[in-house]
Amino acid sequence: MIANRTRRPGVFLDRDGTVIHDRHYLADPAGVELLPGAGAAIARLNDEGVPVILVTNQSGIGRGYFSDAQFHAVQQRLKELLRVSGARLDAVYYCPHTPDAQPACVCRKPAPGMFLRAAEEHALDLSRCFYIGDRARDISAADHLQGTPILLQTRGSETVDAARLPSGTRVAHAWEDVMALVLERLGAD
Numbered sequence: 001m002i003a004n005r006t007r008r009p010g011v012f013l014d015r016d017g018t019v020i021h022d023r024h025y026l027a028d029p030a031g032v033e034l035l036p037g038a039g040a041a042i043a044r045l046n047d048e049g050v051p052v053i054l055v056t057n058q059s060g061i062g063r064g065y066f067s068d069a070q071f072h073a074v075q076q077r078l079k080e081l082l083r084v085s086g087a088r089l090d091a092v093y094y095c096p097h098t099p100d101a102q103p104a105c106v107c108r109k110p111a112p113g114m115f116l117r118a119a120e121e122h123a124l125d126l127s128r129c130f131y132i133g134d135r136a137r138d139i140s141a142a143d144h145l146q147g148t149p150i151l152l153q154t155r156g157s158e159t160v161d162a163a164r165l166p167s168g169t170r171v172a173h174a175w176e177d178v179m180a181l182v183l184e185r186l187g188a189d
Contacts, residue, residue, distance in 0.1 A: 007125035009186060010051035010090075012115060013042075014133030018152050019054065020078060022134070027066030029077035035154060037175030039085025044179060046087055050186065051122050054092040055114045057137075061096035068096065093118055110140035130182050136164040143167060148185060150178055 016022040019038045023031045045052050060066045075092060082088055093114040095107040107113035119126050131142040132150045139149035143166035150170045151160060172178040 007119075007123050007128075008051070009128035009130070010053055010118075010122060010124040011045055011130045011132060011182065012053050012055050012118070012147075013089075014109075014135070014138035015054055015056040015078070017134035017154075018132060018138065025060040025063075025065045026074055027060065027070040029073045032074055032077040032081060034078075034081050034085070035175065037179075039082055039087050041175040041179045042082060042087035042089070043085050045182070048183075048186070050182075051090045051124065052088075053118045053122065053124075054089050054094075055109065055118065055138075056092070056094045057109050058094045058096050059098045059108075062098040062101065071096075091118060091122060110137045112141045112144055115141050115145060130185070132178060134160075136160050136166075139169065140164075140166050142169075148181075150181055152178055 013019055016026065019035060021033045021035060026032070042052055058071055061068055061071060071094065079089070095105060095109070095114060097105040097108050099108065105111070105113070115126060118124060126145040126147055129147040130150055131139040131147050132152060133139045134152050139151060142149035148170070149166045149168065150172055151165060152172050153160070154173065170181050172181060
């Protein structure tokens, strides 16, 4: 456990379909394109001093569709695009395992492994964190960890069965809506 540091709220973001357009097993940095408003929103969170942590399943590595090095090249391009927006990620956690890996991993979302690790390494109070993604599995850990789930449903997002969403899920249709929800809740904190 982290001693002598106050735990704080943070924002967990999914990558594909949330921060960047989902290109399905993206291995080429040229395919990285920020979703409208994502860079500005992350920059605003940075300005507010809120840790922004990317948490992403990358089963394409485990399936052999792309390498760990290709994943990191895509991440480097994302970092460059965010920098142009005046934004940065405080950390990136990824799970390279397939959904059917044996034994089952503890990091693949919706499992809480990556969130728990980030909380420990960045002194986060998981119950005061925001879990933002475009799919139920991206935000489901919020139920167990007692944070605030936000489903980002943009044009082109896959339809999500409301029954599969964690309790208290807020739905946003653009990054501006996400920021309004986050800043409102942080202001009440």
